[in-house]
Amino acid sequence: MTHLLVRAARGERTERPPVWLMRQAGRHIPEYREIRADYGFREAIEDPEVATRITLLPWDLYEPDGVVMFSDILTVLEPLGFDYHLESGVGPVVENPVEGPADAERPRGTVAEDLDFVGALLDNLVKRVGSETAVIGFAGGPFTLASYAVAGGASRNHGPIRRFRARHPEAFRTLLAAFADVVRDYLEYQAAHGADVVQLFDTYAGVLSPADYREFVLPLHREILSDLSVPSIVFVRNMAGRLDSLDTAGADVVGLDWTVDMADARETLGDRPVQGNLDPQYLFGPTDFVRERTRAVIDAAGPRGHILNLGHGVNRDTPVESVRAFVETAKSISR
Numbered sequence: 001m002t003h004l005l006v007r008a009a010r011g012e013r014t015e016r017p018p019v020w021l022m023r024q025a026g027r028h029i030p031e032y033r034e035i036r037a038d039y040g041f042r043e044a045i046e047d048p049e050v051a052t053r054i055t056l057l058p059w060d061l062y063e064p065d066g067v068v069m070f071s072d073i074l075t076v077l078e079p080l081g082f083d084y085h086l087e088s089g090v091g092p093v094v095e096n097p098v099e100g101p102a103d104a105e106r107p108r109g110t111v112a113e114d115l116d117f118v119g120a121l122l123d124n125l126v127k128r129v130g131s132e133t134a135v136i137g138f139a140g141g142p143f144t145l146a147s148y149a150v151a152g153g154a155s156r157n158h159g160p161i162r163r164f165r166a167r168h169p170e171a172f173r174t175l176l177a178a179f180a181d182v183v184r185d186y187l188e189y190q191a192a193h194g195a196d197v198v199q200l201f202d203t204y205a206g207v208l209s210p211a212d213y214r215e216f217v218l219p220l221h222r223e224i225l226s227d228l229s230v231p232s233i234v235f236v237r238n239m240a241g242r243l244d245s246l247d248t249a250g251a252d253v254v255g256l257d258w259t260v261d262m263a264d265a266r267e268t269l270g271d272r273p274v275q276g277n278l279d280p281q282y283l284f285g286p287t288d289f290v291r292e293r294t295r296a297v298i299d300a301a302g303p304r305g306h307i308l309n310l311g312h313g314v315n316r317d318t319p320v321e322s323v324r325a326f327v328e329t330a331k332s333i334s335r
């Protein structure tokens, strides 16, 4: 059986839109917060049994059309030669950030060895729910990873990596290319372990000027995504007005944030399958409002090649009832 999510990713007409949520396995779920009281963030990610339990929390609550492996985009920093941890209240911290242009390339590890816990997690998921729902893998994109690697953590408007691009364009290019090589290996590794679909989160690449995105990042997106052995989704925020660029990133599906009007996106992108794009903050409104706005997204996207999702990750403290209303709206459709 081909999963509904895969059929939509290929651009088929579906009887209803498949639905999942970015960051569905996380802090909006009370049981997640309980598990995290017993395990550190990296401990949870690196223990395949704990990561399996966390991945399946939203499956137990909502039965979405895909389960996204519980992991983080930053895990791949390890084979790239960076150490990191998550600091509560601060966010991710990279302990040995890029020091300068000479530091753009470091000795690299191997994905299959350094990230063997991800393969074990995917094996578990395929065994447990693979016949019922799609298993979704993912990786961070080169720009988003490089932003953390250069700034050493979250940064306001990604100033450090943008300054690095201005001062050291060749080192910037080398750094991104090294990241892209590992990311491609990593996504193929996930496909080999049974991921049905993979998503590239280059969430922050939209802070670049259109010309810089086209020159430095787009060719790498193509290198990563073209000819992968499973369908792929590309997600970059703040690309309203330049979806034509994103359309050529090599992905089967273009992810849309909530600042894009779905009907406009359809006009620009033609037959290209799309994913999105309800504003995650709408889930803090009344459930009738959630249903109505979700229905509007589904109607604007039409019956062919649409994966219903939020326009970005689900926020912490989002009511479980709202997420349920969102998923049920997709499931109630029959066409």
Ligand SMILES: Cc1c2[nH]c(c1CCC(=O)O)Cc1[nH]c(c(CCC(=O)O)c1C)Cc1[nH]c(c(CCC(=O)O)c1C)Cc1[nH]c(c(C)c1CCC(=O)O)C2
Binding pocket: 021, 022, 023, 024, 025, 026, 027, 036, 041, 068, 069, 070, 071, 072, 073, 074, 086, 088, 089, 090, 091, 092, 138, 144, 201, 203, 312, 313
């Ligand atoms: C930039 C980025 C990161 N991580 C990710 C991105 C790209 C996409 C996006 O912007 O949403 C992607 C990500 N992070 C996580 C997933 C898991 C799968 C899913 O449910 O979608 C995915 C796909 C789990 C996580 N990753 C993280 C958590 C929270 C961990 C916790 O506090 O328990 C989860 C559930 C930690 C993390 N990791 C990162 C950030 C910014 C944070 C939050 C820091 C904070 O606010 O405390 C880096």
